Amino acid sequence: MTRSLIWRVLAAPALVWLALFFLVATYAIVSVGMGNVTTLFEPVPHWNPLDWNVGYLKQALSDVAPGGQTWPVVVRTIAYVFVAMALSLVIGYPVAYYAARYAGRSRGIVLLLLVLPFWISYIMRMFAWTNLLAPDGYASKVLDALGIDTLMNKLGVMDGSDWLGGQPVTVVLALVYGYLPFFILPLYASLDRLDHRLIEASRDLGASPMQSFWRVVLPLSKSGILAGLVLIALPMFGDYFTQDLMSGSPDTSMIGNTINGYVQGGSEKSLGAALTLLLSIFLLVFMLGYLRSMRAEQREAAAA
Amino acid sequence: MSTKGDILLRSLVKRYGEVVAVDGIDLEVPPGEFFTMLGPSGCGKTTTLRLIAGFERPDEGEILLDGVDMSRTPPHKRNVNTVFQSYALFPHKTVEDNVGFGLRYKKVSKAEAARRVGEAMELVRLSGLGHRKPGQLSGGQQQRVALARALVLEPPVLLLDEPLGALDARLRVDLQVELKRIQETLGITFIYVTHDQDEALTMSDRVAVMRDGHIEQCGPPQELYEEPRTAFVANFLGASNLVPVSVARNGGPGANLTLGAFTLQADECPDELQGEALAMIRPERVRLEAHGATGENRMPGMVEEVVYLGFHQDVRVRLATGALVRADVPNDGDAVEYAQGDAVSVHLPPRYLRVLAGDASATDSDPTAAEAEPA
Amino acid sequence: MSDTTLLERGIGAAPDRRPRRRFQLRDPWGHPRGLALVTWIYILWSLVPVLLAIRFAFNQGRSRSAAQGWSLRWFTQDPNLSVLHDPTLSSALQQSLTLAFFAMLIATPLGVGLALGLQRWRGPGSGTANVTTLLPLVTPELVFAVGLFLLFTTAFKTIGLGTTAQIIGHVTFSLSFVVVIVRGRLATIGSDVEEAAADLGAPPWDVVRRVLVPLLLPAIAASLLIVFALSIDDFVVSQYLASGADTTTVPMRIYAQARAAPTPALNALATIMLTITLLALGLAYLVFKFMTRGEGGGSAIGGLAGIEAGIDAGGSR
Numbered sequence: 001m002t003r004s005l006i007w008r009v010l011a012a013p014a015l016v017w018l019a020l021f022f023l024v025a026t027y028a029i030v031s032v033g034m035g036n037v038t039t040l041f042e043p044v045p046h047w048n049p050l051d052w053n054v055g056y057l058k059q060a061l062s063d064v065a066p067g068g069q070t071w072p073v074v075v076r077t078i079a080y081v082f083v084a085m086a087l088s089l090v091i092g093y094p095v096a097y098y099a100a101r102y103a104g105r106s107r108g109i110v111l112l113l114l115v116l117p118f119w120i121s122y123i124m125r126m127f128a129w130t131n132l133l134a135p136d137g138y139a140s141k142v143l144d145a146l147g148i149d150t151l152m153n154k155l156g157v158m159d160g161s162d163w164l165g166g167q168p169v170t171v172v173l174a175l176v177y178g179y180l181p182f183f184i185l186p187l188y189a190s191l192d193r194l195d196h197r198l199i200e201a202s203r204d205l206g207a208s209p210m211q212s213f214w215r216v217v218l219p220l221s222k223s224g225i226l227a228g229l230v231l232i233a234l235p236m237f238g239d240y241f242t243q244d245l246m247s248g249s250p251d252t253s254m255i256g257n258t259i260n261g262y263v264q265g266g267s268e269k270s271l272g273a274a275l276t277l278l279l280s281i282f283l284l285v286f287m288l289g290y291l292r293s294m295r296a297e298q299r300e301a302a303a304a
Numbered sequence: 305m306s307t308k309g310d311i312l313l314r315s316l317v318k319r320y321g322e323v324v325a326v327d328g329i330d331l332e333v334p335p336g337e338f339f340t341m342l343g344p345s346g347c348g349k350t351t352t353l354r355l356i357a358g359f360e361r362p363d364e365g366e367i368l369l370d371g372v373d374m375s376r377t378p379p380h381k382r383n384v385n386t387v388f389q390s391y392a393l394f395p396h397k398t399v400e401d402n403v404g405f406g407l408r409y410k411k412v413s414k415a416e417a418a419r420r421v422g423e424a425m426e427l428v429r430l431s432g433l434g435h436r437k438p439g440q441l442s443g444g445q446q447q448r449v450a451l452a453r454a455l456v457l458e459p460p461v462l463l464l465d466e467p468l469g470a471l472d473a474r475l476r477v478d479l480q481v482e483l484k485r486i487q488e489t490l491g492i493t494f495i496y497v498t499h500d501q502d503e504a505l506t507m508s509d510r511v512a513v514m515r516d517g518h519i520e521q522c523g524p525p526q527e528l529y530e531e532p533r534t535a536f537v538a539n540f541l542g543a544s545n546l547v548p549v550s551v552a553r554n555g556g557p558g559a560n561l562t563l564g565a566f567t568l569q570a571d572e573c574p575d576e577l578q579g580e581a582l583a584m585i586r587p588e589r590v591r592l593e594a595h596g597a598t599g600e601n602r603m604p605g606m607v608e609e610v611v612y613l614g615f616h617q618d619v620r621v622r623l624a625t626g627a628l629v630r631a632d633v634p635n636d637g638d639a640v641e642y643a644q645g646d647a648v649s650v651h652l653p654p655r656y657l658r659v660l661a662g663d664a665s666a667t668d669s670d671p672t673a674a675e676a677e678p679a
Numbered sequence: 680m681s682d683t684t685l686l687e688r689g690i691g692a693a694p695d696r697r698p699r700r701r702f703q704l705r706d707p708w709g710h711p712r713g714l715a716l717v718t719w720i721y722i723l724w725s726l727v728p729v730l731l732a733i734r735f736a737f738n739q740g741r742s743r744s745a746a747q748g749w750s751l752r753w754f755t756q757d758p759n760l761s762v763l764h765d766p767t768l769s770s771a772l773q774q775s776l777t778l779a780f781f782a783m784l785i786a787t788p789l790g791v792g793l794a795l796g797l798q799r800w801r802g803p804g805s806g807t808a809n810v811t812t813l814l815p816l817v818t819p820e821l822v823f824a825v826g827l828f829l830l831f832t833t834a835f836k837t838i839g840l841g842t843t844a845q846i847i848g849h850v851t852f853s854l855s856f857v858v859v860i861v862r863g864r865l866a867t868i869g870s871d872v873e874e875a876a877a878d879l880g881a882p883p884w885d886v887v888r889r890v891l892v893p894l895l896l897p898a899i900a901a902s903l904l905i906v907f908a909l910s911i912d913d914f915v916v917s918q919y920l921a922s923g924a925d926t927t928t929v930p931m932r933i934y935a936q937a938r939a940a941p942t943p944a945l946n947a948l949a950t951i952m953l954t955i956t957l958l959a960l961g962l963a964y965l966v967f968k969f970m971t972r973g974e975g976g977g978s979a980i981g982g983l984a985g986i987e988a989g990i991d992a993g994g995s996r
Contacts, residue, residue, distance in 0.1 A: 358877075379874065380883075385879065392874065392875035393872075394872055396894055408880075409879070457879065
């Protein structure tokens with residue numbers, strides 16, 4: 001008995017902590033979203049499910065439904081996130097593949113440089129771009145000289161020449177810039193685990209380098225790609241600060257901005273909680289999928 | 305020889321979900337015996353050992369050490385110690401601290417502890433390496449530290465889980481001799497788990513061959529080799545020829561075995577066997593004679609393949625009945641050279657023929673597959 | 680290259696040099712230059728903006744978008760606007776370090792205990808405990824922060840918003856990272872040494888104290904570092920649980936002023952934060968190497984893999 005008791009005793013403090021400040025906190029979103037407000041618009045949470053008031057949830061649902069006032073934001077958010085994910089895949093895969101397979105003697109330094117952004121505050125990395133994309137900034141000048149902003153204007157993802165003046169292209173590229181390191185690293189790990197002999201075997205059996213990539217490497221790195229994409233999709237859906245820093249315009253605002261406005265803005269915390277609830281439910285699919293793959297990996301590691 | 309160290313297992317059962325790892329084992333190991341559990345991976349030998357050590361809790365049955373049931377006693381209170389396959393040395397402690405680890409719980413004075421650590425190190429011939437870290441030792445040395453660490457506590461029973469499994473062949477042979485020497489010096493009970501038949505035969509007083517969670521046969525090594533009771537034991541310990549036959553009693557202890565158009569005599573045959581059975585003979589007991597030689601238990605055959613193995617030749621002969629018989633021909637300089645296609649007469653002496661339960665399907669089993677290294 | 684193309688190009692077109700180059704490009708054993716190029720462009724893209732931001736911190740002039748000489752004006756020298764003398768900047772620095780310090784001190788022991796517990800605890804409740812531990816890793820930061828914000832403004836009003844709430848928030852999201860790192864290390868240690876210790880007579884608490892904790896020291900060092908870095912970098916939770924100017928952290932200060940035409944003092948502040956993080960990283964690496972020195976390469980790599988797994992699992996806090 002002591003054998004199992006000690007492990008429980010060790011785990012208990014942290015579990016109590018997580019129960020109080022994670023589970024109860026998450027439940028607070030539900031209680032406030034399903035609660036009521038005082039005459040001063042202060043939220044009154046309904047902790048008892050029997051007292052739940054679905055009014056705010058209904059309002060939030062009709063807001064995010066087609067035709068609702070938040071509907072354009074929802075569409076924009078999904079569009080931004082998916083374009084950012086696609087760009088991350090296109091840029092991130094070659095980088096991770098190169099680092100895992102070809103970096104050779106420079107592998108240590110390449111890895112170090114790929115990991116470095118993790119240790120630099122996200123806000124600082126965005127802030128660096130506000131320096132560069134200011135009208136007199138270095139990046140603005142270079143992009144102007146190259147005619148990139150004219151091109152972007154023609155493509156319809158930019159209006160005018162102020163990169164920080166509410167440009168969709170800036171927001172999406174900033175998202176890619178901000179989250180790409182978090183896509184590359186898990187993908188690198190999965191490509192690094194890939195047994196090099198499998199590639200050799202496929203070549204030995206007659207596949208060209210391209211065929212061997214398509215038929216062996218890509219299928220085997222599928223789980224790494226998916227894990228990486230989920231890992232960046234989750235925070236992007238809740239992001240509000242990237243948009244705030246790189247644009248700030250309501251024309252590029254995302255669902256995170258809407259929620260942030262409701263909750264931190266003041267009088268509509270309950271509606272904000274209801275929206276957060278809807279967002280969580282939407283993201284739950286991704287979260288659970290990722291957790292499953294993580295636990296499977298843990299079990300594999302434990303078995304090895 | 306010590307009178308302590310008697311292990312008694314009574315209907316021991318351990319299940320993992322649907323899988324029955326240990327399926328009702330009854331076993332007594334008397335004090336001072338070198339007892340080996342031998343079997344392929346997954347046969348339940350390691351689980352049995354872990355049950356005795358206390359790392360697993362049995363679902364049913366009892367584990368008695370010197371008459372006291374300890375199946376519900378946690379491992380740190382059991383008076384048995386284990387040598388792990390991986391050695392499980394504490395990498396952050398020096399060799400001395402590793403060896404002295406358990407003495408802290410034995411209520412011995414510092415001076416006494418130091419003396420016993422010194423003695424244990426001497427016993428395993430590691431004196432002088434006490435201040436090293438395990439990572440700085442060779443595999444064989446680490447193995448000795450693991451042994452000293454367990455022996456210093458003077459347990460009446462020592463459990464050894466494939467302790468030589470990670471070493472290369474030469475070192476294994478040396479350490480087999482060494483282990484036997486230590487066991488005889490201390491006179492304590494060794495329960496030894498291995499999948500290596502040579503280790504089992506070399507060191508053990510008694511061997512239990514295990515399969516699918518139960519003991520298939522248990523006895524001194526010679527008995528297991530000479531008188532295997534099942535085809536599995538015959539195949540797992542050494543090589544054997546297994547030929548399907550049909551048994552007819554001849555009134556005495558022996559039987560007539562019908563094999564196609566031929567009849568063989570066996571000097572002994574278990575009473576319960578009738579009809580379909582297997583005739584077993586070790587390859588080194590098969591005699592090859594010139595073609596045409598006649599007499600009792602002789603059958604014509606043709607050499608199908610000759611494998612040269614240095615000190616002997618493995619000659620595979622296809623009998624007229626279709627059965628394949630392997631004969632071990634010693635390379636003593638006088639032996640006849642055989643070549644593929646030679647016609648020969650195969651002599652299977654009645655006193656070496658054993659009759660085992662089973663049918664033709666048992667002859668397909670590949671003994672080398674069963675010896676595969678456990679995961 | 681075939682003869683026909685050679686002839687088509689004409690003899691004068693340096694025939695012996697061009698084919699060799701083409702051959703090298705197609706050399707199946709050669710270096711994939713396209714991939715290398717993409718990788719190095721990406722690395723430059725990811726780091727040069729930050730390097731430039733650091734460069735501007737040393738400006739003599741007030742511009743944050745062009746290099747203007749070199750000075751320490753924005754760090755210490757300017758009597759009103761430098762990090763040292765502007766109270767909004769220096770208090771942000773102090774708040775960030777305070778939060779990181781306490782988060783580190785609380786989250787690491789809690790997480791180590793939880794990791795040890797989860798590793799061995801079987802039976803009813805362990806599944807739920809496992810999921811509860813992993814969930815914070817995948818919960819979007821905004822959801823997490825909104826939950827804590829609502830918690831501290833309703834049910835836990837007695838705690839309220841402010842430094843305490845911020846520390847609690849940081850501990851809560853860092854805990855799971857500690858668990859992932861420590862469990863990674865536990866997996867490489869394996870259960871054998873634990874069983875060996877019990878076999879030699881050590882009661883469970885002694886197994887933890889004499890064997891597991893010493894073996895976990897590298898993972899504990901890594902955990903301290905990770906919690907520190909996570910806390911220092913955190914923006915959303917800090918912002919949601921802040922209660923006023925004196926609870927503003929560095930990322931919050933940068934966020935608030937990034938678009939407000941401030942001075943390079945903001946760059947200087949960011950530079951100081953980054954320097955502290957990188958120093959902590961270097962220190963942790965040295966400690967890690969020192970502690971695993973006797974164990975051969977395998978365990979050091981295992982421990983680092985633990986850190987990597989933590990980053991893997993947690994994504995982008």
